[in-house]
Amino acid sequence: MNESNQRPLVIERFYEALDGKTDAELTLEQRQAVEQAVLSITAASMHWVDVRKSFPFFSRRYYFVFLFGLDHRKRPRKESTLFCILMTALILFTGLSCTLAALLTLYMIKSALGIDIFPHFHLGIWDWWLSLKDH
Structure with a gap:
């Protein structure tokens, strides 16, 4: 198995969107830091329940989103x-x-x-x- 099959899909999409010249200039340490940052950002979007629906209503489209799961963010939210x-x-x-x-x-x-x-x-x-x- 090559390296690209072992990486998460979000990392693959990141490198596809990244300019080829910039991708070639990244060192191994920079690659690891960027991959860790991308994974930590997207960790919050992994939910146990993820329902995203849109529906038409009086000639407009509305959307409904219900997410449920653990909060993986590093900084806690300030709640009153x-x-x-x-x-x-x-x-x-x-x-x-x-x-x-x-x-x-x-x-x-x-x-x-x-x-x-x-x-x-x-x-x-x-x-x-x-x-x-x-x-």
Whole structure:
């Protein structure tokens, strides 16, 4: 296998875009430094989830991008305290909502199957749900 088959595609594209004269003048140390810089820049674009779609809407095109993955950048982003507090609150609210929805679903399944875990104690949600059918 030759050297070009072992290099990542982004490095190959970089050298294709580079002027031939400049490419010939690079020393081995310069090549290694440039390749390391290119790889560190493109490392942030390797995502676990990468959805990029465009769609027409009223004679114009719009795009939607959803990226999810690790942040490989060397310099951390400065985020405000308010942003951190709001993000924490949003995550807690979402987690609590999902937990309550799962518990409610399990309770409704239990009630529909007629399973009575605590005798003589009911929340009344199943009876309320059945009363909606009567109206």
